[in-house]
Amino acid sequence: xxxxTKNLMLEVSAGMVVFTAAAMAAALFIYPKGSVFAGLLLGxxxxxxxxxSMALVLEGSMRTEDPKVVxxxxxxxxxxxYLLLIVTLVVIILRFSDYINPxxxxxxxxxxxxxxxxxxxxxxxxxxxKKEA
Numbered sequence: 001x002x003x004x005t006k007n008l009m010l011e012v013s014a015g016m017v018v019f020t021a022a023a024m025a026a027a028l029f030i031y032p033k034g035s036v037f038a039g040l041l042l043g044x045x046x047x048x049x050x051x052x053s054m055a056l057v058l059e060g061s062m063r064t065e066d067p068k069v070v071x072x073x074x075x076x077x078x079x080x081x082y083l084l085l086i087v088t089l090v091v092i093i094l095r096f097s098d099y100i101n102p103x104x105x106x107x108x109x110x111x112x113x114x115x116x117x118x119x120x121x122x123x124x125x126x127x128x129x130k131k132e133a
Contacts, residue, residue: 008119012051012115013048013115015117015121016044018114018115019118020041038100039100039108046109047109047115050109054077057073058074088105
């Protein structure tokens, strides 16, 4: 992976962490249960793994010149990602719902979207830090 791609991944990941921290702060006032915090943290971890998977699939696809192979690789990658997410959520609901709040886990996974939206802000903050250093 190139330096720009790594920086982009760090910025999006930082956005996910910021989103999760904000969600945890909100949960502290709205529904302060340990299972909620565990769900948010698990959701953030799942979002980070999904994001890494997306980056690796896209990186590998960019090296391939055949459009059919690229389409097949990205489709398989996204189907596997979402099937694993669904299986994880079903296991949480059936086995661990006393310890991990499944709704909070889904909110944590939505941090992937929030991280993408927060990336430009994180990029500006990283630029400010680089100027100071």
